[in-house]
Structure formats: structure tokens, C-alpha cells
Amino acid sequence: MTPLLYASSGVAVFAIALYRIFTAGDVLRKIIAANLLGGGVFLILVAIARRPAAGIDPVPHALVLTGIVVSVSATACALALARRLEGTTLDDGDDGDDGSDDTEVAGRGP
Amino acid sequence: MTALDVLLAGALPVLAWRALATDDLHEAVVFFIALGLVAALAWARLDAPDIALVEAAVGAGVTGSLFVTTLRARGLRPPASPAPRRARIALAVLTIASALGIGAALAALPAEPPGLGELVRASLPETGVQHTVTAVLLNVRGYDTLLEMAVLVAAVLAVLARAPSPSARPAARPAAPDDDPARPLIAVLARLLVPGIILVAGYLLWRGAFAPGGAFQAAAVLAGGGILAILAGRRAPDPHARAVRRGLVFGPGAFVLIAAVPLIAGRHVLEYPEGWAKVLIVAVEVALTFSIALTLVLFFPASGEKGT
Amino acid sequence: MTGAIGWAILIPLGGALLAAAAGERASRWIAALAAAATTCAAIGVAASVARHGPSRHPAGGWLAPLGIELRADGLAATMLLTIAAVAGLVAAHALADRSRAAACARSCPLWLFTWAALDALVVSGDIFNLYVTLELATLAAVGLVADGEGPDAPRAALRYLLFALPGSLLYLLGVALIYGEHGALDPATLGAHVGASAPDTAAMALMTAGLCLKAALFPLHAWPVLAYTRASPVAGALLAGLVGKAAFLVLVRLWLEVYPATFTSAAGPVLGTLAAGAILWGSLHALWQPRLRAVIAYSSVAHTGYLFMWFALGTRDALAGALFVVMSHAAASASMFLATGAIARALGHDRVEGLTGLAHRLPIPFFALALAGTSAMAMPPSSGFVGKWLLVRAAFETGHRLWAAVMLIGGLLAAAYVFRLLRRAFLPRPAGEPIAITRSSGGHAALALALVAIALGLAPGLALDLLRGGSAP
Numbered sequence: 090m091t092p093l094l095y096a097s098s099g100v101a102v103f104a105i106a107l108y109r110i111f112t113a114g115d116v117l118r119k120i121i122a123a124n125l126l127g128g129g130v131f132l133i134l135v136a137i138a139r140r141p142a143a144g145i146d147p148v149p150h151a152l153v154l155t156g157i158v159v160s161v162s163a164t165a166c167a168l169a170l171a172r173r174l175e176g177t178t179l180d181d182g183d184d185g186d187d188g189s190d191d192t193e194v195a196g197r198g199p
Numbered sequence: 200m201t202a203l204d205v206l207l208a209g210a211l212p213v214l215a216w217r218a219l220a221t222d223d224l225h226e227a228v229v230f231f232i233a234l235g236l237v238a239a240l241a242w243a244r245l246d247a248p249d250i251a252l253v254e255a256a257v258g259a260g261v262t263g264s265l266f267v268t269t270l271r272a273r274g275l276r277p278p279a280s281p282a283p284r285r286a287r288i289a290l291a292v293l294t295i296a297s298a299l300g301i302g303a304a305l306a307a308l309p310a311e312p313p314g315l316g317e318l319v320r321a322s323l324p325e326t327g328v329q330h331t332v333t334a335v336l337l338n339v340r341g342y343d344t345l346l347e348m349a350v351l352v353a354a355v356l357a358v359l360a361r362a363p364s365p366s367a368r369p370a371a372r373p374a375a376p377d378d379d380p381a382r383p384l385i386a387v388l389a390r391l392l393v394p395g396i397i398l399v400a401g402y403l404l405w406r407g408a409f410a411p412g413g414a415f416q417a418a419a420v421l422a423g424g425g426i427l428a429i430l431a432g433r434r435a436p437d438p439h440a441r442a443v444r445r446g447l448v449f450g451p452g453a454f455v456l457i458a459a460v461p462l463i464a465g466r467h468v469l470e471y472p473e474g475w476a477k478v479l480i481v482a483v484e485v486a487l488t489f490s491i492a493l494t495l496v497l498f499f500p501a502s503g504e505k506g507t
Numbered sequence: 508m509t510g511a512i513g514w515a516i517l518i519p520l521g522g523a524l525l526a527a528a529a530g531e532r533a534s535r536w537i538a539a540l541a542a543a544a545t546t547c548a549a550i551g552v553a554a555s556v557a558r559h560g561p562s563r564h565p566a567g568g569w570l571a572p573l574g575i576e577l578r579a580d581g582l583a584a585t586m587l588l589t590i591a592a593v594a595g596l597v598a599a600h601a602l603a604d605r606s607r608a609a610a611c612a613r614s615c616p617l618w619l620f621t622w623a624a625l626d627a628l629v630v631s632g633d634i635f636n637l638y639v640t641l642e643l644a645t646l647a648a649v650g651l652v653a654d655g656e657g658p659d660a661p662r663a664a665l666r667y668l669l670f671a672l673p674g675s676l677l678y679l680l681g682v683a684l685i686y687g688e689h690g691a692l693d694p695a696t697l698g699a700h701v702g703a704s705a706p707d708t709a710a711m712a713l714m715t716a717g718l719c720l721k722a723a724l725f726p727l728h729a730w731p732v733l734a735y736t737r738a739s740p741v742a743g744a745l746l747a748g749l750v751g752k753a754a755f756l757v758l759v760r761l762w763l764e765v766y767p768a769t770f771t772s773a774a775g776p777v778l779g780t781l782a783a784g785a786i787l788w789g790s791l792h793a794l795w796q797p798r799l800r801a802v803i804a805y806s807s808v809a810h811t812g813y814l815f816m817w818f819a820l821g822t823r824d825a826l827a828g829a830l831f832v833v834m835s836h837a838a839a840s841a842s843m844f845l846a847t848g849a850i851a852r853a854l855g856h857d858r859v860e861g862l863t864g865l866a867h868r869l870p871i872p873f874f875a876l877a878l879a880g881t882s883a884m885a886m887p888p889s890s891g892f893v894g895k896w897l898l899v900r901a902a903f904e905t906g907h908r909l910w911a912a913v914m915l916i917g918g919l920l921a922a923a924y925v926f927r928l929l930r931r932a933f934l935p936r937p938a939g940e941p942i943a944i945t946r947s948s949g950g951h952a953a954l955a956l957a958l959v960a961i962a963l964g965l966a967p968g969l970a971l972d973l974l975r976g977g978s979a980p
Binding site: 315318319345466 | 509510513514516517520521523524525527528530564565566567568569572573574575577613616617620623624627635636639640642643646647649650653654664680684686687688689690691704705706708709710712713
Binding site for chain 2: 091092093094095096097098099100101102103104105106107108109111112113114115116117118120121122124125128129131132133135136137138139140141142143144145146147148150151152153154155157158159161162163164165166168169170171172173
């Protein structure tokens, strides 16, 4: 029963984070949500590893350790970009999709 | 299942919700760090001590401090407006429905499951280490770990793209201005703690061969020490200095080399020659510990870098 | 020659690490050598598949299901060659530009990481390892976007990352469920066991949804457009040409090797509908974009639709068609991004209305644009024609007339948006209007890529034979 309990907790964390990553306005909150999405999946994986009576399955543990490193890398990268961001959101000002603004393209040299 | 399990499993979604729903970003970060600590307890309860160690050091520690640093660097910004109400309701319905579906799927998983655990334990003598998680990470699925190190380096390069060099502004200190009243305290703390931290990191690294611990755990602890030393006034490493760059790629580079040598000999990627597994794994772990710790330190903004 | 598959991953990986640590001059030399050697390794894998058929390479010497096996088959070999051709020519473009040596030295570790990640992705025989390769490709791509010069670069990079991450984590959750049910991660074991149970269905739905989000399939197509239009031409070419196809290739593997018929027959029509939406929506939007790069970005949205059309059709010929579109669009869109970069650099902008009468002033980039355009609008004898013809024929054969009609309409719309650009460029320049052209070089790699897109169409048999040389299609 214990694994299922923690796995359900992981699903709840995942669902909350998934909801907030798309609805939150502020990038910092979106980044927290992205990090917690990973946390939810890791909880489920470790709960799955806990089931065998013969002993813990080490493979999901290794997968989670790999996943945590990937998650830290992505979070650090996102936070560094957030520090360089001028506004608070990802879509204030022009949306960029229509490319209608007149800013010079990045391909132009100095 | 005990009351503690119910409490921990119940606290995690509540903390996640608090971290993501509150209007106050400082509060959000505090709840995020609290969640990391509770998660570390949950890992321990799930018999995953390796993950508990990493979570406490990295999940709550390094990532938490990164959020705090970013919050400080960004300063106060006008609050952002959330998604429109209709979109939020639609998405809420969709996520709740999927969560229920996933929950039902989890409940239907076999109670006595197939898994690779037995296979790993049966192959353990050939892996060169005695701890199963280390055997999977650095031998059986070492190829995953090799690519994971590339992810770490790619991320730090992305972080450093266009980052200013701290030597350009030697007076600036990361995240702790000179008038910070906490500085003398941190300096004393650092002098007391850093030697111990290095010892603990070395111990974790050595332990990894036969018990929970290993390169990443040791590196996380080491990075914590490094960050403390920087907060206490030590000069942060200059990400553009040649020596720092070499340090960054030293561990992953050694790993790639060890992966490539068997190819020259006509064998497979990362196939340790017979009898050499243990030596090579220890060598890789020592090299990786050093580079991972440096990478984690470099994730922190140098020279009080602020928004643009 | 089973070692070549290992070299195709380790050389760009090692090259990226060395280039990251070396000085400006040395890092460009390292990148050039690594690009050349990786291309040789890809050719080695393809030669081995063509001669001896598919082979396996267990990483660490550990066989599946315990270990991770790398696989060289027809699908992997053709994709390795495509990646090498596109990434190699884009690399040549970046390295040849001496005026931007510092920027090149800064970004070359990142494009080598991207190359390594894509090579690792197309040969990976492990569903968790695929997650790691996807993340490596994403983070390297984000680094490339963040390195851009425009003020919008951090925003474009962060938006790209924050949409790519939930995509990969949905996929990972599916992987977790599958492991919980079957205790294995290799496609062979899973293909024999995955069925219609609740965990299996949930896992497949999650993985498919995550990969669709990551591939930016309609209606979640808008998020990479900002990155495509704001990144440097080199980054745009790699992202739209190669990284954007990664999630599709993963889904193809799952569809062929893991998913049972009960799931594919139910999910196919759903993906077909989204694919049709992508083709129409992307092509229509490409018609009235005011900027050249936005036209190419929306053309990429439409092309993602052509790829995903395979899931609705499901035949072997349709798969060959979709993979041909992958190859053709990889070369053509990379060519168009580089050509646009050269044009924008010469003019200082890439507004479509400002291109009037410039074709003869910038002959190479506009010629590249025109050639790559014929592939985008599927005009014979281009490779785009071969791919789309195979897809449309398969749609008629399987009775999917509606999808065939959508693809044909998409082709007409593509002809319209390509002609809109070219007509303006070949119009006579109004008298008395000065043209300020600062530099007119830098279109050679674009031209070479466009020629690759055409050449593939002239000799489609070569690629199709190699594709079938493996067990995959």
C-alpha cells in the first residue's frame, strides 16, 4: 500500500505543476512548476521501485538520479535566462509569433 | 503504511500547491525548499537513501538557493497576470481528469512486478562495485550517465552564454552585498564548515562503491561548501578563465575517453576491460565529482549579475 | 564496423567538450575536425547497414533488457546521414564566417552537443535513454537560442525551454508507468508485452501527448516559432531542420516497435486530424507573414503536419514518404534559414516588402531560397515532391481521401507562399530607391543545402533502399 500512497502523491504533484506551468503568469513560478513536474515523476518511479518483495529495484533509482541531474540542469538554465529577462512574463509586449515587429534580426552583424 | 507516510505523502501536494498558488514569490520559494526537504524524507521512507541524499543537497539546497539568488537579482517586478479564466478552467478539468486516469493506471499496476532488480543483483559481481545503484549508474547504464554529464555541461554553457566575467568587476560579490550584516557570521561559519564539507564529500565518494553515496552526492556537498565560501567573500571562479573551463570538462572528458578506448580495441562503447571495472569506475567518479561540483557552483550568477 | 555507431556519438561529444575548454582559434579547428569525423562515422554506419543489414551495439557490453543497446538499421542510418549532411553544412557555414569568429567559438560546443544528442537519439534502443537524448538536444538548442544577439534572445530561449520541458516530462511519466507494468525499457521486450491494460494505455497516451507537445504539433505549434524567428540563422537552421524532428522520430520508433495495433488504430485518426490542422494552419499563416523568417517558421509548422500524417495512414510507403519529408525539409528549411540570414545581413532586415528587385543583387541566397522553395512546395524533381507524393498516394490507397485533399491543398498554399517571396525578389526595383547592401556573401552553405534537397529527389532510390535496408520500415 505504501508505494501506491506515495505514487498517488506524485501524481497529485505532477498534476498541480502541469496546471500551473501553463496558467501561471510569472516565469519564476513557471520554472518552479517545471521543476516540480520532474519531482512528481521521480516520486512515482521510486514508488514503483519499492514494490518487489525480494528487494528494492535499483534501476528506477538510477533513472531518478539521472533525472534529477537533468532537472537541475534545466532549472539552472531557465533561472539564468529569467535573470536576463526584462519583463516578468514570456509574452508581454509583442507576441513574436506574427513577426510583425521591426526589430532587427539577430543575424545582422554589428 | 504508517501515519508518517500518510503525513509525508499528503504534505507534498499541499506544499506544491502552496508554492505554485501563492501571490508572494518569496513565499513560493520558501514552500519550494520545504517541499524539497519533505521529499528527502519521503525518499528515505521509500528506501531510496541515494536519492534522499541528492534531493537534500541538490533539490532543496542548490536549486533552492538558485531560486533565492534569482529572486534577489531580479528584484521586484510588477506582478504578471495569469492565464484567462476560461483557459484555466478548461486546463483544470483536463489535468484533474488525466490525474484520475493516471491514478487508476497506477492502482492497476501488478503488486508483484517484473523488474530488472534480480538481473542487476545477478550481474553485480561483474560490475566491479558492490552497491547496486552505483553498478547501474556507472556500469550497466553508464551510457545514460555519460549523456547526462553532457546535459550538465550543455546547461552550464547555456547559463554562461553572454554572462559577464567577474574579473571585470572585482569588487562585486555574488548575492551578498558588502554591507550585508550576515557576512562576518558567514565567514566564521565557512571557516568552520568547509574543511568538514570536503571530508564529508570524500567520504560519500568513497562509500559509493558499496553503499549509498557516490559522485553526484559528493559533488553536491562539495558545491555547497564552495557556495558557502563564495558567500563568505572568496572570489567566485571566473567562468571565462581557461583553467575553469578545463575543470568543467575534465570529468566528462575523462568519461568520454574511457568510453572511447574500448571502441579502438574493437569492443563496445564504455565496455570496461575485464578486471578494470572497479578502478575505472572510481577514476570516473573522482573526475566527475570535481567537475560536477564546479558546474553547480557556476550555475550561480557571478559578480551580482542582474537582469539586462 | 559496429564501432562506427559509437564514434558517431562520442566524437561530437568529445569535440564539444574540447571546444568548450579551448581558446577561440583552437575551438574552431576542433569543431571542424569533429564535424568531419562525425560525418565519416555516419557514413561508416550507413555503409555497414547497406552491406550487412541492421546490427546492434550493446553499450558497456550489457545486452538488453538489462543494458542499453544502440541500433544501426535503415531508419537510423538514413537519419544519421541526414543529420550529418545538414549539421555538417550548417557547421561549415558557421566556421567559414570569419567576421563572427568569437560568436562561432562560443556556439560550436552547443551545436556539437546538439549533433551528438540527435545521433544518440536516432540509434537509441532504450525508452529512458531516449528521454536523456531529447533533453540533451533541448538544452543544447536552448543554449543556441540564448546565445543570439537580439534583445529577445533570453525570452525566446526561456519560452522554448518551458514548453519543451513539460513535453519531455509527460513522456517520462509514460516511461515510468511502462516500467512499472513490464519491468523493461527496451523496445523488443516491450513490443512483445505492451497491450491494452489500463497502465499501458495511460502510458502510451502520456508518451504520445508529450512527444506531440515536444514536436510542436498543431494546436500547440506556436511556441518554437518565436525561437525560430529570433535565434541566429545557424541556430534557426539546426532547430527547425533537425531538433524539431527529434520527437517525431522517437514517436515513429514507439509506433513501429512498442505500441500494439489496438492503440495505433485508435490514436492514428486523432493524430491525422491534428496533422491536417497543422498543414492548413501553418500554410495559411505562412502566406501573410511580413518577415521572411516567419514565413519559414510557419512553413515548418505545416511540415510537422506532413510528418504526423503517417500515423493516420500507417503503411510502409507512407512511412517512407514521411521520412523523405524529414530529410527533404531538414535540408530545405536549414537552407532557407541560412539564406534568410545572408539576406538579412546584407539588407539589415528581412521584411518581405523590402525584398523588391533584389534577386540579382543577392543571387546566391535568392537562388538557394528558390531551390529550397521548390522542395517545400513539392515540385518535381525535388525531394519534397517524392515524400509528399508517397504520402498522398498512400492516402488514396488506404481510402483517406480527405487527408489526401488536405495535403494537396497544403502543396498549393506552399506554392503560393514561395511564389509570393520570389515574385517580389524578381520584380524590377523601383527607380530612384537606393539599396543599401552591406555584404553579399554567405549564401554558399545555403545553396549546398538546397542542392542536397534537390539531389535527394533526383535519386530517391538510394535513400529508399537504405531506409529499407534495416528492419524498421
